[in-house]
Each structure stands twice: as structure tokens, then as C-alpha cells.
Amino acid sequence: MEIKSELLYYAKLVKERGLVVGPGGNISVRWQKVMYVTPSGLAFDELSEEDLVGVAIESGEIIEGQRRPTSEVLMHLFCYRLREDVGAVVHTHPPFVISAISSGVILRPMFPDFVVYLGHQVPNIGYVTPTTAELAEAVQGAIGKHNAVTMVNHGALTVGTNLKEAYYRTEVLEEGAKIQLWGQLVGNPRFIDEKESQQILNLGSEKYRQELLRAMRA
Template structure:
């Protein structure tokens, strides 16, 4: 892949999440897979809204060694590297703190209500990973059980991470996570979330092939999860 082009895409994505209020100060991190061995990632301690392309770091995915660039890779680099190792289809990752979605994460509430057709088609549900100290090796361990079937995960008391086959896709998924959280929050304030039926969810999951969507998706398992949830309650 063209490293310079991808570097400029990361800079633009950083500006978008900053301007959208998904990050403040030096929060958040973004990375793109360059090839099977290398990742371009944002450095630690740099505002995503004011980055320059030459500030990005080229890092070896296996060793974590910085090949090009000055400074330290993002404190969440272990999370990025772990996702790339376990998901060879993932080409880009965005981690941010979108306020409403992060509010759900702080409250310990996953975005797993089957109410929004667009979300069901694109991502299914958005689970909540248990808390782990940011910037530590413990963080990817808490996320690992969710990699296989989810392209978006809430991090308890922390934020959200999204992944895609391109940086644009990963960025759009982060925007969708926040939009979903805002809508569900509003519905909760109005007193009720009207979920779709199992049959309606089945049709939406089947529609993925019509739209040519790829990547991880919990598929019909989300109906199973809902039934289990209902049985427990």
C-alpha cells in the first residue's frame, strides 16, 4: 500500500474524530496496516486534530519496534497489534472516546438492543469488554473474546474501538457507534426501546450479502444471545 497516501488518510481521520468531539486533547489513536509486517500508527502525546503526516510512526507488528519516525507509538499500540494479529482481514483501527457511547461504557451498558436496522446490517451488536487499565497488556486480553464476531467494541469506563477493511470503514463504524448510542439514549429517556422481532432481524442479517458487506458480524447468533438474555431475566 502507498504509505504516504495512508499517512494523509490517518491525518484526515484524526481531524474528523477531533472535530466531531470524539476525542479531546491528545486522546485516541489510529492505525493502518501497511503490509503483513508493518503498521502505521499515531504517536503518543499528539492531538489527533493537529497531526502532520510526518509525525506518524511505522512500526513492526511482531516486535513493536519503530522503523520510521520519532517518539513513542500510541499507548494503546498493544491493542492495535493484537487485533491485527488475530484478524488478518482488518486493515485499519480507530480508538476514540465518543461521549454518548462512552457514557454507555461507563454505565456498564452494551449497545446490544436490536432496534436499529442500519446497525444490525453493518455491525450486529456492540458488546462491552470488561475494564482493563489503558495502555497495558491486559487491555487486549479483555477484548480478544470479541474480535471474531465484532468490528466495534465498547471498552468499559474507557471508550470504543472500531476496525475495518479500510480506514474510511473503521471511521464510519465509529461514527455509527456514537449515532447508535445517541438514538438508544433518547429512546431510553422516552421510556422504551422497541426492539425488532427475530424474523425482522433475520432478514436484516441476510441483507448483508445484498449490500456486499464483509468483515466480522455476529449473524444469527445475536438472536441466540437475546433469547439467553430473556431466559435469565
């Protein structure tokens, strides 16, 4: 199935880019009324299509696969149930993002792509025990009007209409954290303010780029 192959492609890309370590993180994609999600306990670069787990979005019932789904399965299900436009969810442990948000740094835009893919502000959730319903509910509360959320001492979650869009948002978020931390290390960073963010979003070229990304597949 093409959708499974695409999921494996982005899982391996996440691992290659250092956005997870070992068996950490989880990725899923919507296919009609089912989500295919990575399993618990396997590193992304070890996965095959047979390892992916099909879970009914409405009921949470496992309908395909022999492995256990990720222990963060509720977090993924809640995103799909809340927003019909979400076609993929990427949860990672990006080192620069975790370093920043767990040290009291509020991530703010310093370059246009941050605004285009993430908006002017990314909500941040205080520490909640991983894999719990409490965390899934906290993410659900934050992701309703945003396409990314960060979690103190844990990581980040991004959504998109497809896997490419969700993945790119993770990559841009990590790059934003890296640039901001470097900027604060060497001087006094200039951030893009709300008015400037709106001007960027109103650019015809940026709207075109967003639409193109939504339509593209790997």
C-alpha cells in the same frame, strides 16, 4: 504516502465529530507488514505525516518515525495479528457510548445501520486499566468475531478492512448509543431482535452496501 494522508484525514474527522478530546484516542492502518499509528501525546488535529509512527506488526519494532507510538500500541498490534482481514483500527472515547456502557446500559440495535456495520450485538469489556497488556488481551478476546468492542469507563474500538469502514463503525456506534439513551429517556424503546437482524443482513441491498464500503477510500 497516500495511506498516511488518509490516516490524517480520519484522525481529524474523529476530532471534528467530538469522538475524542485533547490527545485522547488512537488510529492505525495496515500497510503490508507495517502499521502506521498515531503518536502518544498529540491531538489528532495537530498531526502531520512526520508524526506518524511505523511499527512492524509481527515484532512490534518501531521502524519509522521519531515519535513514540500511542501507549495503546499493543491493542492495535493484537488486532492485526489476530485478523488478517483487519486493515484499520480506530480507538476513540465517544461520549454517548461511554455514558451508556458505564451506566449499565447494554447497547442494542434500534436502526438497520447498527446491524449492518456492527452486527446484532457489540461485546462490552468491564473496566481494565488503560494502556496495559491486560486490556489489549481483553480486546483481542472480544474482537475475533466482532468488528467493534466497548470498554467500560474508557471508550470504543472498531476495526475495518480500511479506514473508512473502521471510522464509519465508530460513528454508527456513537449514533446508536445516542438514539438508545434518548429513547430510554422519553419512553420504552423498541429494539431490533435477532431474527430481524438476520433478515436485514440477508437483504441484497445491504450486502451491496457493505461491499461498496469495503472498496471505498476517502
